[in-house]
Amino acid sequence: MVISMKLLEGKKVAQALDETMTKRVEELKKKGVTPGLAVILVGDNSASAVYVRNKKRRAEKLGIDFQLIHFDATVTEDELLKKIDELNHDENVDGFIVQLPVPDHIDEDKVIEAIDPRKDVDGFTPISVGNLWIGTPLTKPATASGILMMLDHYNVDLDGKNVVIVGRSNIVGKPTAALMLDRNATVTITHSHTKNLKEITSKADVLVVAIGKAKFITKEYVKDQAIVVDVGMDRDENGKLCGDVDFDDVKQKAAMMTPVPGGVGPMTITALVDQVIELAEGRANG
Numbered sequence: 141m142v143i144s145m146k147l148l149e150g151k152k153v154a155q156a157l158d159e160t161m162t163k164r165v166e167e168l169k170k171k172g173v174t175p176g177l178a179v180i181l182v183g184d185n186s187a188s189a190v191y192v193r194n195k196k197r198r199a200e201k202l203g204i205d206f207q208l209i210h211f212d213a214t215v216t217e218d219e220l221l222k223k224i225d226e227l228n229h230d231e232n233v234d235g236f237i238v239q240l241p242v243p244d245h246i247d248e249d250k251v252i253e254a255i256d257p258r259k260d261v262d263g264f265t266p267i268s269v270g271n272l273w274i275g276t277p278l279t280k281p282a283t284a285s286g287i288l289m290m291l292d293h294y295n296v297d298l299d300g301k302n303v304v305i306v307g308r309s310n311i312v313g314k315p316t317a318a319l320m321l322d323r324n325a326t327v328t329i330t331h332s333h334t335k336n337l338k339e340i341t342s343k344a345d346v347l348v349v350a351i352g353k354a355k356f357i358t359k360e361y362v363k364d365q366a367i368v369v370d371v372g373m374d375r376d377e378n379g380k381l382c383g384d385v386d387f388d389d390v391k392q393k394a395a396m397m398t399p400v401p402g403g404v405g406p407m408t409i410t411a412l413v414d415q416v417i418e419l420a421e422g423r424a425n426g
């Protein structure tokens with residue numbers, strides 16, 4: 141059997157987009173503005189540490205001023221809120237994020253609500269979410285935005301397409317639905333209580349999977365010649381990084397697919413730094 145599936149290589153797309161973003165940063169620096177990104181990391185979740193390291197590497201490669209604020213897992217909610225208030229008022233920080241998850245003794249909603257929506261480069265505050273859904277986004281959640289940037293790069297037209305999203309999280313499923321609706325796709329969000337999941341996913345022209353279950357999606361879930369976007373960051377039975385999609389099984393059927401790693405992950409970071417540069421451009425233009 142000949143497999144003609146096209147790989148959606150997020151890593152390569154990210155590298156290509158880095159070139160234009162580097163030029164934008166250079167232009168800003170000529171105007172005396174250096175884009176600033178800060179990341180607050182609480183505790184030492186090893187996956188978070190890897191993601192944050194990747195963000196730092198990409199930001200610095202582009203000439204963005206990157207600041208990591210690393211708190212011990214025992215930090216109090218008040219100390220964290222104080223730091224957020226400081227960053228809200230720091231003129232050199234165009235945007236910042238609080239890397240999730242935060243430890244259980246900290247109220248995640250309270251922390252997110254404390255972020256100034258104008259600096260919310262994650263797009264997680266209630267104001268940001270509201271603006272996203274009425275079609276006037278201030279900022280866009282990075283993973284959702286990164287997926288769109290990647291599909292655009294490969295000229296995937298979403299207009300009128302049947303999109304099925306597996307997973308209803310605030311950080312991936314819901315914002316991806318909002319952005320794809322805006323592109324005139326017909327969007328269905330499925331989740332752990334969905335009945336007959338296979339029947340629904342196998343009608344998808346574009347299937348986006350963000351459930352955090354290693355290799356859950358096998359070819360029975362996928363329509364012939366579908367486009368499959370895998371947001372999972374899981375570990376397989378050998379401890380190796382893999383996605384929510386059983387890549388080797390599904391590749392016989394899909395027209396296009398993202399690998400893990402090297403797919404959505406690098407695009408998430410691209411979307412984040414793009415957002416920071418955009419805010420800095422707003423600052424430079426008064």
Ligand SMILES: Nc1nc(=O)c2c([nH]1)NC[C@@H]1CN(c3ccc(C(=O)N[C@@H](CCC(=O)O)C(=O)O)cc3)C=[N+]21
Nearest residue numbers: 190191194237238239240262282401402403405406408
């Ligand atoms: N406030 C907040 N904002 C986020 O955007 C956010 C977050 N919290 N918490 C966790 C998720 C996850 N996330 C990833 C970022 C980069 C990779 C990434 O670089 N992945 C590489 C490989 C990573 C590895 O080697 O483990 C790849 O797919 O090729 C993955 C996942 C951002 N998230």
